[in-house]
Each structure stands twice: as C-alpha cells, then as structure tokens.
Amino acid sequence: MAVYQCNACQGRFQSPQGGQTVYHECPPLSVPELIAAHDNGTQAFPPGQTALIAQAKVERKPKPITGEVDDGPASATLRRLSITRTGHVDQNLIDGVLQKDPTQPVDQVSPGAGVTQVSP
Numbered sequence: 001m002a003v004y005q006c007n008a009c010q011g012r013f014q015s016p017q018g019g020q021t022v023y024h025e026c027p028p029l030s031v032p033e034l035i036a037a038h039d040n041g042t043q044a045f046p047p048g049q050t051a052l053i054a055q056a057k058v059e060r061k062p063k064p065i066t067g068e069v070d071d072g073p074a075s076a077t078l079r080r081l082s083i084t085r086t087g088h089v090d091q092n093l094i095d096g097v098l099q100k101d102p103t104q105p106v107d108q109v110s111p112g113a114g115v116t117q118v119s120p
C-alpha cells in the first residue's frame, strides 16, 4: 500500500485500502488554522470572514484548570462556513469516472496542491 501526503493539509493516507482506491479531500480549516492563516498572511479572507476570525481570536479563552480552549459564537460560525484552505485538494471524481492513480489530477473535483507519494 502506497502512502501519500497531501500538499495542502499535510494529511497522510494509504491507497489502496481493502482493495479500494482512496480519494483524499482536505478537511475545512479549523478555527486555530484560520487564525494562524490570517495572522501569517498565508491565506486571504473576505472582510466578513476577517471580522469573524478577529472576533474568534478574542473570544477563545483557555479554561483555568484544564487549559482546554473555550470557543465563542464566532468560532461556531466559522466552523459552519467550512472554509477551505489554499490549494484545497478534492480527489473525488467528476461523473464517477474510474481512476487508478491518486496522484493523477485528471477528472478530479479539485486537484489543488496535489498529493506526494511518501512511501511505496
């Protein structure tokens, strides 16, 4: 089973699994990833999302004993928006066309930044 790493989200997956080809799709950006992408300037956001990110940053506070972060309403709104990352990869196939090689961009919903094979 070959192992691949997504060039956008850095997620790793094996393909095939159980005789089936695996098609990767990046998860939406988490709230911490949104804040980091905004602060580092690695991704541009429309003004409405920029305001939500700024609000989420203010609302997020660690709980006193556990240190677990408590989100506010802006974080909940950002999660519902399912904002994709720069280079978002969606290897699902258009029109159900069969495809054997997950590195092959043809007929994918969004090849994005692509994936890299990291082990045979």
Ligand SMILES: [Zn+2]
Binding pocket: 006, 007, 008, 009, 010, 011, 024, 025, 026, 027, 089
């Ligand atoms: Zn990905």
